[in-house]
Amino acid sequence: MWAHPFWEVDRPDEALDTIDRFRAAGLDGVEVFYITHTEEQTLFLADACTERGMLQTGSADFHGPDNPRFNRFGAFELYGREPVLGPIAP
Numbered sequence: 001m002w003a004h005p006f007w008e009v010d011r012p013d014e015a016l017d018t019i020d021r022f023r024a025a026g027l028d029g030v031e032v033f034y035i036t037h038t039e040e041q042t043l044f045l046a047d048a049c050t051e052r053g054m055l056q057t058g059s060a061d062f063h064g065p066d067n068p069r070f071n072r073f074g075a076f077e078l079y080g081r082e083p084v085l086g087p088i089a090p
Contacts, residue, residue, distance in 0.1 A: 001028065001029050001030065001055070001057055002022055002027060002029075002030045003031045003059075004036070005018065005019075005030055005031065005045065006034075006037055006041050012041075012044050015041075015044070015048070016048055019049075019052070023054065027054070028054060029054045029056060029057055029084075029086075030045055030048075030049050030054060030056060030057070031057050031058065031059055032045040032049060032057065033056070033059065033076040033078060033081075034058070034059045034076050035059060037076070039077070039079045042076075042077065042078075042081070043079055043081070046081045049084065050084070054084075055084055055085060055086050055088065056081075056083050056084040057083055058076050058078075058083050059076055
C-alpha cells in the first residue's frame, strides 16, 4: 500500500506516475482516504485505483488525544466512495 500519497507528491499527474511506477513493482493499493486529502484528491485517487483494479484503503492514524488533526481513528471523509479492501477485508 502507498500511504498518504499527497504527502510525497503535489500534483495529480505526479501521483498517477508514481502509482503506475509502484504498481509495476508490485503495489496492490493506495491509501485513498486520508484526513489531509481534499475531495478532489480523494476522488482522483479512487478513480485511478478503480481503473487499475487496485485496493483503496483509508487511514487509521491516531497520534494521541492532544493532536489537533490525528486524534481519532477514521477521521477521513469518504466523499460518497467506499474503501475497496478486496482480500484484506476481515
